[in-house]
Each structure stands twice: as structure tokens, then as C-alpha cells.
């Protein structure tokens with residue numbers, strides 16, 4: 320059994336986790352600490368990069384201390400000296416998100432991880448944030464079904480929307496991506512048009528849920544489902560926010576009176592496109608398992624419809640706490656890499672953050 324300490328600071332969550340496993344069966348998170356900055360950034364209507372970096376600087380060490388304590392490796396979050404060193408000695412390797420993301424925030428986590436790796440002489444595993452989201456399914460699905468290759472992912476977050484085929488560990492084939500906005504971005508931008516705060520996804524899904532409860536729908540306008548008719552596996556969401564803006568301007572959506580039904584219409588349009596494309600990819604590639612990962616996979620309607628409409632194979636959706644940004648998923652990717660000896664940094668001091676890092680195989 321190996322034990323990995325993982326850090327994630329690519330955006331607005333300062334996160335640390337301790338993950339364990341043998342690299343064969345699903346990984347187990349012994350702790351998963353996330354210090355969210357959402358409340359801080361909400362007043363600006365989005366993430367403010369410099370402010371995020373400053374907050375990461377303040378929080379990264381306390382968050383690591385808490386992750387060690389919650390994993391049972393220290394008895395005190397103020398552990399220092401020998402107690403702290405003993406906890407770090409019991410870790411086999413350190414994993415850190417090196418990109419993609421905001422460069423200031425990424426540098427804080429990367430620098431902290433490099434220093435820890437050098438001081439403890441433990442191996443350092445630089446992890447792509449996207450690989451982390453994919454490996455969140457290796458932390459165990461809600462019903463305990465283990466993932467099997469070929470594994471087809473629908474990855475949906477604030478920055479990305481793609482269909483990725485994984486035929487084996489660390490092997491990624493990108494089948495289709497968004498040509499403009501990501502699904503989470505579509506949620507966030509439409510939420511802003513509807514007068515809801517940041518982040519928009521949870522707010523839209525809350526209001527949509529209220530409309531669903533009383534079976535109410537928006538009858539004045541049909542929002543577009545872009546590209547669903549075409550054969551490609553690409554996504555496009557920018558037309559949706561334009562349609563919402565026009566509908567508001569033309570008086571087809573009255574706010575705040577029709578907020579709940581409008582939120583439901585937006586959610587239905589996004590989920591229709593996501594599940595439609597996913598079904599298309601399943602028919603084309605016949606995977607052994609389907610998984611939905613990334614922040615938007617926290618959306619209950621997407622979870623429900625993906626599970627209901629994909630009948631060809633099991634559909635795995637990570638536990639809620641592993642959907643939005645967290646360090647346990649980075650630890651899971653690090654654990655599989657460490658146990659298989661793939662991607663350990665030859666020299667921790669040469670590990671660099673890269674805001675535009677792309678997902679690459681092996």
C-alpha cells in the first residue's frame with residue numbers, strides 16, 4: 320500500500336488530501352480538505368486571479384496540516400518539529416497539480432510541493448488537473464462499481480467540456496471538445512443573465528429544482544440545443560447565452576417572476592446536449608464503463624439523466640465531494656502513477672507550473 324500527499328491550487332480552492340491504495344483496486348482518500356474561496360470571489364462575479372493567489376499563500380500550509388491530521392498522521396493541526404516530520408516520513412510520494420489553471424495559484428501549490436519533496440526526499444508527481452478529474456472515478460463511485468477499460472469520460476467543468484476515451488491508465492484519446500464555451504461556463508454566464516450570483520451552476524440547479532417540484536416549464540421560448548443534429552462529437556454552448564439574453568430583452572423571460580422556469584430551461588438545454596453527445600459517443604465506441612467527471616457532474620439533473628439514459632454499460636459518477644475541484648482526485652492520479660512508476664519527476668526542482676498544460680498520454 321502506498322500513501323500519497325496531494326495538493327491542488329489551480330483555481331479558487333486550496334486543497335490537500337492523503338490518498339492510499341495499491342494502485343490496482345480503487346484508491347481511498349484518508350482525508351480530503353478543501354478551503355473554498357467562493358464566498359470571497361462571489362462579490363466580483365468570478366475568480367479574481369491575484370486575490371486567489373494571495374489566499375492560496377495564506378491557506379496552503381494550514382490546509383496541508385489539516386489533511387495530515389484528518390488522515391490520522393498527526394494528532395494536532397499545529398504539529399511541528401518531530402511530530403510533523405514523522406507524518407511526512409510516513410508518506411511515500413507527493414502529488415501536485417501543475418496545470419492547467421491560473422498561473423499565480425498554480426505556482427503556490429507547485430512551490431509548496433517542491434519544497435516538501437526536497438525537504439523529505441520523497442518523489443514528486445506533477446499532475447495535470449484534467450487527469451485528476453478523470454482519476455476521481457478511481458476513488459470509488461457512489462454505488463461501489465469499479466471502472467473498467469475502455470472507459471469513456473464526459474468531462475464537464477468551468478473550463479472544459481470534452482469526451483475522452485481511456486483504453487488504459489494514462490492513455491487519453493480526445494473524441495470531442497467544446498468549440499467555444501464550456502458547459503460550466505454556460506451555466507455561469509446564463510446564471511449571470513438571470514441575475515444569479517457566482518458560481519452559477521449550483522444556483523441554476525437550485526432554481527431549476529424548484530420549477531421541477533411544481534412541474535412548471537418556460538412556455539414562451541425554446542432555447543437552442545446547438546450542434547445536436549450533427550454527427551461530430553464537438554460541443555458548442557455560446558449560442559445558449561445569446562438566446563437567453565435575447566429572450567430576456569424581448570420579454571419572453573420575465574425576471575424575477577420566471578426565474579425558476581428559465582433556470583430549468585437553461586439546465587434542460589445544457590443537459591440535453593451533454594447527454595445527447597454522450598449517447599452518441601457510447602454508440603460509436605462501445606466502452607466498458609462510462610464516467611461523468613468535473614464540477615458540472617455535481618448537477619443532479621445531469622447525474623440522473625446520464626444514469627438513466629445510458630443503458631449499454633455502467634455509468635460512474637464520483638461522489639459529490641470529488642466532483643468539484645479537490646486534492647483527493649490529484650492524489651488518486653498520483654497513486655496510480657507512483658505505484659506503476661510512470662511520471663515521477665526526475666528532479667523535483669525542475670517541476671514547473673504550466674497554465675496552458677494539455678492532457679497528454681503517459
Ligand code: KG4
Nearest residue numbers: 476477478503520521614615617618643644
Ligand atoms: O471542476 P470545477 O470545480 O472547476 C474547474 O476546473 O472549472 O468546475 C466548476 C464549474 C463551475 O462552472 C460551476 O458553475 C459548475 O462547475 N458547477 C455546477 C454545479 N456545481 C458546480 N454546474 C451545474 N450544476 C451544479 N450543481
Ligand code: ZN
Nearest residue numbers: 452476614644
Ligand atoms: Zn476542475
